[in-house]
Amino acid sequence: MTGPEQLTDFVPFRRLTAVQRAAVARSGRTVDYAAGRRLFDEGQDAVGCWLICSGQVALSTAVPGRGQVVVQTLGPGEVLGWSWLVPPHHWHFTATALGPVSTIELDTARLRALADDEPALGYPLALGMFEVVLNRLQNSRARLLDLYGNPRER
Amino acid sequence: MVPLPYRVIRRHLETRDSVSLDLEPVARRVAPFRPGQFTMLYARGVGEIAVSVSGDSSRADGIITQTIRDVGAVSRALHSSMPGQLVGLRGPFGTGWGIESAQGRQLVVVAGGVGLAPLRPVLLEAIRRHESHSRIVLIAGARSPSEFLFTDELDIWAAMPDVEVVLTVDQPADDWTGGVGFVTEPLSRLELAAGMTTAFICGPEPMMRFSATVLLGKGMAAQDIRISLERNMKCGVGLCGHCQLGPLLVCRDGPVVDFAVAGPLLAVREL
Amino acid sequence: MPVILTRPELNELVSVLIRNGYRVIGPTLRDSEIVLDELVSGDQLPSGWGVDSGPGRYRLHRRSDAAVFGHSAGSQSWKQFLHPSRQQLWSMNGSRFDAAPVPPVRYAFLGVRPCDLAAISKLGAVLGGGQHRDGRFAGRSNGLLVIAAGCTEPGGVCFCASMGTGPAPGPGYDLALTERIDDSGHRFLVDVASEEGNRIINSLSHRPAAGFEVADARAAVSEAARRMGRQMPITDIRKLLQQSRESAVWDAVADRCLTCGNCTMVCPTCFCTTTEDLTDLTGEQVERSERWASCFETDFSYLHGGSVRTSGASRYRQWITHKLGTWHDQFGSSGCVGCGRCIAWCPVGIDITEEITALSVQRDRTETDVDVLGALSGDLDGAR
Numbered sequence: 001m002t003g004p005e006q007l008t009d010f011v012p013f014r015r016l017t018a019v020q021r022a023a024v025a026r027s028g029r030t031v032d033y034a035a036g037r038r039l040f041d042e043g044q045d046a047v048g049c050w051l052i053c054s055g056q057v058a059l060s061t062a063v064p065g066r067g068q069v070v071v072q073t074l075g076p077g078e079v080l081g082w083s084w085l086v087p088p089h090h091w092h093f094t095a096t097a098l099g100p101v102s103t104i105e106l107d108t109a110r111l112r113a114l115a116d117d118e119p120a121l122g123y124p125l126a127l128g129m130f131e132v133v134l135n136r137l138q139n140s141r142a143r144l145l146d147l148y149g150n151p152r153e154r
Numbered sequence: 155m156v157p158l159p160y161r162v163i164r165r166h167l168e169t170r171d172s173v174s175l176d177l178e179p180v181a182r183r184v185a186p187f188r189p190g191q192f193t194m195l196y197a198r199g200v201g202e203i204a205v206s207v208s209g210d211s212s213r214a215d216g217i218i219t220q221t222i223r224d225v226g227a228v229s230r231a232l233h234s235s236m237p238g239q240l241v242g243l244r245g246p247f248g249t250g251w252g253i254e255s256a257q258g259r260q261l262v263v264v265a266g267g268v269g270l271a272p273l274r275p276v277l278l279e280a281i282r283r284h285e286s287h288s289r290i291v292l293i294a295g296a297r298s299p300s301e302f303l304f305t306d307e308l309d310i311w312a313a314m315p316d317v318e319v320v321l322t323v324d325q326p327a328d329d330w331t332g333g334v335g336f337v338t339e340p341l342s343r344l345e346l347a348a349g350m351t352t353a354f355i356c357g358p359e360p361m362m363r364f365s366a367t368v369l370l371g372k373g374m375a376a377q378d379i380r381i382s383l384e385r386n387m388k389c390g391v392g393l394c395g396h397c398q399l400g401p402l403l404v405c406r407d408g409p410v411v412d413f414a415v416a417g418p419l420l421a422v423r424e425l
Numbered sequence: 426m427p428v429i430l431t432r433p434e435l436n437e438l439v440s441v442l443i444r445n446g447y448r449v450i451g452p453t454l455r456d457s458e459i460v461l462d463e464l465v466s467g468d469q470l471p472s473g474w475g476v477d478s479g480p481g482r483y484r485l486h487r488r489s490d491a492a493v494f495g496h497s498a499g500s501q502s503w504k505q506f507l508h509p510s511r512q513q514l515w516s517m518n519g520s521r522f523d524a525a526p527v528p529p530v531r532y533a534f535l536g537v538r539p540c541d542l543a544a545i546s547k548l549g550a551v552l553g554g555g556q557h558r559d560g561r562f563a564g565r566s567n568g569l570l571v572i573a574a575g576c577t578e579p580g581g582v583c584f585c586a587s588m589g590t591g592p593a594p595g596p597g598y599d600l601a602l603t604e605r606i607d608d609s610g611h612r613f614l615v616d617v618a619s620e621e622g623n624r625i626i627n628s629l630s631h632r633p634a635a636g637f638e639v640a641d642a643r644a645a646v647s648e649a650a651r652r653m654g655r656q657m658p659i660t661d662i663r664k665l666l667q668q669s670r671e672s673a674v675w676d677a678v679a680d681r682c683l684t685c686g687n688c689t690m691v692c693p694t695c696f697c698t699t700t701e702d703l704t705d706l707t708g709e710q711v712e713r714s715e716r717w718a719s720c721f722e723t724d725f726s727y728l729h730g731g732s733v734r735t736s737g738a739s740r741y742r743q744w745i746t747h748k749l750g751t752w753h754d755q756f757g758s759s760g761c762v763g764c765g766r767c768i769a770w771c772p773v774g775i776d777i778t779e780e781i782t783a784l785s786v787q788r789d790r791t792e793t794d795v796d797v798l799g800a801l802s803g804d805l806d807g808a809r
Contacts (some may be wrong), residue, residue: 142336
């Protein structure tokens, strides 16, 4: 069973009340993955969301001639899987455990129903997810700056 | 301020555009350097640039290591210097990381690209004084897996019990089991004791700003975050006026400056 | 005790200095300007010439008397002798670096305005007061004899009084002259402040000054302080500039400023330099030299493939902020002496006293805006 206190390690749940967090915790269960295990594949229906407690997960896509190219790694405290929340509800990338990974897997169908029934829970949850996405976007923009590039090549 | 002649005795290729040169004094040697300081390195007939010392400050033989990235005319000339070649050296100048004032504290070192070079001396010093620092964390970012400096040493440090090394790259990578993401991402995930930690950050200016912001968000005081500034330098000794950043002369009041002082200055466009 | 020199005795002073091994530098008339040059005789002093100066304007005019120090704001200052616009630093010969020698010289500067006297002192603080000293500047300043000339007629662009540097000469002179021309004739009151100054005076004919002559000279100088054509606003300028980094004034001045750098060339305290490397065709002879630089140069702040300060606004802000603001942080005083040269020699007539005033007004306006918006609930138009 997932304890509600564990959820405060993760940004999307910090705005919820203790009662709301307890409700969310009821849709979660601990799942561990061995190194090399795929959590989900690009193109599959997006069901589920994983809160990473320990270990590293790689998001990748297949590039002909380059194999699986990792576009992002996620670590403890981060939320893996956002595409369950908005259409087209398909995974954009493949997620693979880089080493042993311990996660809290959330039943996103149940979570969606909870959020739809209770906007007072759904709204702060959505804001929390927005914060996660915003952080990721800012970091991705920083990567786009190519700050470590050689000025000669600009 | 006349340079002293130094001879290249070793040239080690670090990445596709960076080398580390070991320099030996021909006759007189410069004063011992403190981690974080820089020298003015002269390439015969081309010019002089400021380069942070990247070597071991505890060396008694007078040999200085400098890591050069080929980004311009002078650095290209220095970068292509072969063993036996002469360069001119003035220094060491500027402020150091000042690890002495972080006695007993945990250290978080954040390096971006070639910013790892000015940090290497303080990492070596911290490891030597490991009984003073219960925790040493190095988060190093690079463009891609092949662009990390000092790869042998990174492996050695990663294997040490008191040292945590996290590597991360900006560009999507194949054949890499390290992190992929901007250096602020593993930094955000770091759990640290804000009041007991001192941070040293070096790399491109936006990377230092973003990293300092993350650390401030974790409750660290701006005074406990030190960054290494860079500005155009001609003399390196406070006489030519080029290296100003507001009230600071980076060659004299820097390059290491704490973020309480540097942060507001870096926030002003074109200062 | 002050003494009196007649006009012929002033010429004698020049000869005595030359005989004592000094290279005498003083004002001369050349190319429609008062130009500092080496004197071989006191006859070279610009007798009866005055200057009309204003923003972007410098014109000589004939005076009705024969005053030799009746001018100001020439395009050069004394810094060109102590901190030359070009000098070789060292050469590389084989595996040796050899410093270029500075030929020994003893200058006597004749007719140093109080503003320029303060400027020499400020240059000394920058080039000689830090952890690393400019040995060449020190060598050229060694044995320098300064004969100041107090001001009795403020020039058209002068504001030394509000900068605290004039019109009476501050410390640092060996001799200070105050030129007086009236019915009693053409004479100079001489204040003696050093042993060497005393020794030089005693080598030529002179007479003690009478009490009324001293009083007259002092009065003429303090009168001048009341007749300045412009002044810096009375405020903490360092703090004002610190608070004005994002002021709208910078874009306004950038519309006019050509970033030509004239101001930095004529300013007696601007000290920035850059280095140049020279090789001969064989590559055997390698030299490094230094030349004046200006923070207005587009590559002054060059770093990693581009410059930090590219816009004209940022470069103008850098210059004036350094001169009147951060100079305090770096060197312990203001960098401006109120000579007004930057105003006269600016092709578009930018006046730094006006710009500082504009910054002060803008700062007050911004602070008032905040109060107004807080106090009123409605009308935003009027407040901006």
